Amino acid sequence: MSQNVVLSCPNCATRFSAPIEQFIPNGRQVRCSQCQHMWFHGTPSRTLAQPSGKVVRAAPERTDIDRTAVIAPPETADTTTGKTRVRQVQERETTKSAKRKGGGGLWSWLLWLIVLALLLAILAYVFREPLRKAVPQAAPWLDRYTGTVDNTAQGLIGRTEKRDPFRFRNIHYDVNEYDGDKEILVEADLVNTSSRDMPAPKVRVRVVDGDRAPLHASVIDPEDMSEMIPAGTSTRYFVRIPEPPADFEAVLLDIQEE
Numbered sequence: 001m002s003q004n005v006v007l008s009c010p011n012c013a014t015r016f017s018a019p020i021e022q023f024i025p026n027g028r029q030v031r032c033s034q035c036q037h038m039w040f041h042g043t044p045s046r047t048l049a050q051p052s053g054k055v056v057r058a059a060p061e062r063t064d065i066d067r068t069a070v071i072a073p074p075e076t077a078d079t080t081t082g083k084t085r086v087r088q089v090q091e092r093e094t095t096k097s098a099k100r101k102g103g104g105g106l107w108s109w110l111l112w113l114i115v116l117a118l119l120l121a122i123l124a125y126v127f128r129e130p131l132r133k134a135v136p137q138a139a140p141w142l143d144r145y146t147g148t149v150d151n152t153a154q155g156l157i158g159r160t161e162k163r164d165p166f167r168f169r170n171i172h173y174d175v176n177e178y179d180g181d182k183e184i185l186v187e188a189d190l191v192n193t194s195s196r197d198m199p200a201p202k203v204r205v206r207v208v209d210g211d212r213a214p215l216h217a218s219v220i221d222p223e224d225m226s227e228m229i230p231a232g233t234s235t236r237y238f239v240r241i242p243e244p245p246a247d248f249e250a251v252l253l254d255i256q257e258e
Contacts, residue, residue, distance in 0.1 A: 011037035144232045147193035165194035173251040184241040186251050192229040200229050202256035203237050207248045215245040219256050
C-alpha cells in the first residue's frame with residue numbers, strides 16, 4: 001500500500017498529505033496551496049510515515065488533511081543547496097507580489113483621480129451661479145465650460161432645437177429721483193456662452209406688477225452699440241425708464257426674438 005507523509009505549512013500551519021515517494025531520495029520543494037508559502041521538505045523516514053488510509057481515518061486530522069500541497073519540480077530540490085534554493089524562490093515570490101501590489105496601487109490612484117475630477121466637474125456645473133458670484137474672475141471660464149456641457153448633452157440626447165447661447169448676469173435695477181422726477185435705472189451683462197462670436201441681440205425690458213402683469217416695456221441695444229459679442233465674453237446693457245408706475249414690483253429682461 002502506498003504510504004503518505006503528513007506535511008505542515010510553517011507559515012499558516014495548514015496540514016497536507018502527500019505520497020512519500022515524492023520526497024525520495026533527496027526531498028523536494030513544496031508550496032502551500034492556502035498561503036502560497038514555499039519550503040523545502042527533506043527525505044521523510046519510512047518508519048514515521050503513515051499509510052494513506054490511516055491518515056484519512058484519523059479523527060483529529062480528518063478536517064485538516066483534506067487539502068493539497070503543490071509539489072515543486074524535482075530540479076528545484078537539492079540537498080546541498082536546498083536552503084539557498086528556498087531563499088531564492090521566496091525572494092522571487094516576494095518580488096512578484098511587490099510588483100503586483102505596486103501596479104495595483106498605481107491604477108487605484110489613477111482611478112481615484114478620475115473620480116475626483118468628474119466629481120469636481122459636476123459640482124462646478126451644479127453650483128456655477130454661486131461660483132460665478134464668489135469668484136468673478138472665473139466667470140468666463142465657467143460660462144464656456146457650462147456652454148460646452150450643455151451642447152454636448154444636447155448632442156447626446158439628440159435634441160435638434162436651437163439653444164439660446166446668451167445668459168444674463170449681474171442684473172441690477174434701482175429707482176432714483178432727480179428734481180422730483182423718478183426713474184428706473186436698469187443694467188445687466190449679457191454673456192455669450194457659445195464657442196463662436198455671436199451678433200449682439202436686442203434685449204426687451206419689462207416693468208411688471210406683483211402678478212407679473214406688464215406695466216411698461218422697451219427694447220434696447222448694447223450700451224456700447226457693439227454689433228458682435230465674442231465667444232466667452234459679455235457686453236453691458238443699460239436703460240433709463242422714466243416715470244415708473246407706482247405699483248411696479250420687478251423688472252424682467254429677456255432676449256428679443258427676431
